[in-house]
Amino acid sequence: MAKVKRGTTICKIDDFNYPVEVIDNPFKCNDEVAKWVMGRLNNEEFFIQSCSKRYELVENKLIFPEIEKILNSRKHKIEFKVVYSHTQNVRFYADYQITDKRYAYTMSGTSDTIQPMIRVAHSYNGLTKYRIIFGYFRMVCSNGLTIPVQEMKKYNLVIIGKHTESILYSLKQLNTLLTVFAKEAKQITRAIVDKYELLGGRMVVNVNDRVKEVLNQNKIAMVNNAKLNTVNDIVSRIIKEANGETEVEGKKVDLGYNGNVNDFLVYNGINQYLNDDAINIKAPEKRMEIDSKILEYMLVNA
Numbered sequence: 358m359a360k361v362k363r364g365t366t367i368c369k370i371d372d373f374n375y376p377v378e379v380i381d382n383p384f385k386c387n388d389e390v391a392k393w394v395m396g397r398l399n400n401e402e403f404f405i406q407s408c409s410k411r412y413e414l415v416e417n418k419l420i421f422p423e424i425e426k427i428l429n430s431r432k433h434k435i436e437f438k439v440v441y442s443h444t445q446n447v448r449f450y451a452d453y454q455i456t457d458k459r460y461a462y463t464m465s466g467t468s469d470t471i472q473p474m475i476r477v478a479h480s481y482n483g484l485t486k487y488r489i490i491f492g493y494f495r496m497v498c499s500n501g502l503t504i505p506v507q508e509m510k511k512y513n514l515v516i517i518g519k520h521t522e523s524i525l526y527s528l529k530q531l532n533t534l535l536t537v538f539a540k541e542a543k544q545i546t547r548a549i550v551d552k553y554e555l556l557g558g559r560m561v562v563n564v565n566d567r568v569k570e571v572l573n574q575n576k577i578a579m580v581n582n583a584k585l586n587t588v589n590d591i592v593s594r595i596i597k598e599a600n601g602e603t604e605v606e607g608k609k610v611d612l613g614y615n616g617n618v619n620d621f622l623v624y625n626g627i628n629q630y631l632n633d634d635a636i637n638i639k640a641p642e643k644r645m646e647i648d649s650k651i652l653e654y655m656l657v658n659a
Contacts, residue, residue, distance in 0.1 A: 365442040365450065365634065365641065370425075373417040373441065373449055375403075377481060382407065394481055398446060405447055406482040413521040415487070420479055421451055423528050424489075428453065433535050440499070442641075448480040450641050452501065454494055460542050461496075462550050464557050464621065467613040470496045471550070473538070475531075478642055485642055487524055489516040489531055491538075493549065495625065497603055497610055500632040502625075503649040505552045505656065512537075512545050552656055556620035559659055564592050564618050571627060574658070575651050585636065595626035624655055 377396040390407035394414065397403060421441070428435045436457040442450045453475040463470045474494045479487045491514035493502045509515055516531060518524035538545060561567045568591050572579055579587040597603050599618045601611030614622065628651075631637055631644050639647075 365444050367440065367442050370421055370439075370441050372443065372446075373421055375446070377405070377414065377416055379408070379412065379414050396446070396481070403446070408483070412483075414481070415479070415521050415524045417449055417479065419525065420487075420528070421449075421477065424451070424453065424475070424477060424531065427528065427532050427535065432532075433539065435535070435539075444640065447482040448485040448640065449478070451477045452494075452499070453477070454499065460546065462546050464550075465554060467557075469612040469614075471502065471553070472496060473546075474501050476501055476641075476645075485640065487518045487527075489527060490514065490645075491534065497598075497605055497612060498625070498629060500625075500628055501645070501648075502553070502628065503645060503652050504549055506649070506653060508545075508549050508552070511548070552652075553621055556624055556655060559620040561618045561620060561623055564595055564623065567620075567623050568592055568595075568627065571623065571651060571655060574654055575647065577627075577631075577647070587630070590636075591626045591630045594629050595622050598622050598625070620655055620659070624652060627651055 375396050375398050377394065379392050380395055382391055382393050386407075389409045391410050392408045392412055394405040394408055394412070395402060396405055425439070427433065428437050435455055437453050437455045439454070440452045455473040455475070457472075460473050461470050462472075471493045474492045476490045476492055477488070478485050478490075491509075491512075492504055494500065495502065504514055513534065516527045516534070518527040565588060568588050569579070572587070572591075577587075581587065595618055598612060599614045599622055600616050601609065601614070603610050603612065628648055631639075631648055637644065
């Protein structure tokens with residue numbers, strides 16, 4: 358059914374759609390825990406959380422299948438592939454990677470191609486806020502790239518819903534966002550990738566020192582033990598990409614950096630480290646938050 362990873366479990370959309378309902382707490386209690394959110398997994402009752410009478414349940418089946426319909430609609434006809442994952446069947450994530458060549462961008466002087474991505478998060482236990490975030494990913498690595506804060510605000514690339522009505526309305530907002538993006542894709546992409554290109558134009562002589570600086574300034578712990586050395590791990594990823602030794606599906610991919618390291622590769626090396634499930638067990642939204650801080654720091658600190 359699913360491939361287990363540390364922190365999240367890769368799954369199919371059907372795994373999101375198990376029956377779930379809100380029932381009365383059968384015990385004497387205060388108003389804050391007057392309700393129970395209950396699911397049914399593998400024909401067994403599954404307790405999710407206690408909640409107040411104010412809790413509004415929005416089932417996954419009202420969100421994720423609808424997003425696929427929007428992307429597949431005649432109006433948009435956007436080519437994409439999607440990766441679904443969950444944390445303990447209560448926190449749900451979807452990365453809709455837009456593979457449509459119309460929206461591809463290749464970093465200057467390389468074959469390093471990036472494409473748009475729509476990241477969606479939802480939960481039944483309230484620990485993950487519902488949101489739809491527009492971003493990008495590299496074809497050589499499916500990890501999402503955060504969008505600079507200024508551009509994210511300017512183009513309204515984040516949609517958040519807290520209650521039933523606002524969550525359902527957010528799907529209409531997504532439809533509108535995709536319509537706007539389709540019309541203004543070049544302008545929006547240009548504004549965003551200009552920041553990536555800014556990093557790409559900064560050559561890095563001492564990779565170790567740059568990685569240590571960025572990690573230190575963003576308070577990211579640097580592990581150094583028999584199993585892992587954080588700096589060495591990240592530097593190794595960066596050098597492989599610079600030298601055309603990155604492996605994708607068992608084949609080496611040369612992105613055309615000719616052995617040169619720039620800040621874009623440094624940012625991506627750290628991004629890959631943060632998103633490596635064999636190392637990091639933080640929730641996806643926390644990783645995204647850290648990644649965003651790293652990008653903003655690197656943009657203003659050469």
